[in-house]
Amino acid sequence: MGNKQREEKIEQLSVGVDLHKSNFTVCVMREDGELLQEEMYRTTDQGYCSFVQRMHGWEEELGCSVALAVETTGNARFFKNWMEGEGFPVVVVNTNKSKVISQSTKKNDRGNA
Incomplete structure (x- = not known):
């Protein structure tokens, strides 16, 4: 049964991004909530390019789209301009208006992403 579940088509991956001055943390999740990747990239041209390359890789490997959410x-x-230029839709989330994040007692990069 596990193989059958893996064969199901994934329509979209949700990618949460927690930006910082020198790096950013990324969590990639399937529609069913399964965590596919948690990784940190540098906020350099090389880091952004590596991230973009990986996201396009997910699109090709799984035949799905990738949607990004990043905190303000x-x-x-x-970041939004760069990613939209690569064809990824990006939603900027105001964490002060998101109760899930602003009222969280476990503030960390993974949780924010």
Whole structure:
């Protein structure tokens, strides 16, 4: 039965991004909530390119789309513009208006992403 579940088509991957000045944390999840990847990238051209390459790889491997969510920070606009230029839809989340994040007692990069 496990193999049958793996054969199901994934329509979209949800990618949460927690940006910082020198790095960003990424959590990639399937529609069913399964965590596929948790990784940290540098906020450099090389880091952004590595991330983009990996996201396009997920699209090709799984035949799905990738949608990104990033919290509002000083570099969120730069990130959003770069990712949209690569064809990924990006939602910028105001964490002060998101009760799940703002009222969380477990604030960390993975949880934020």
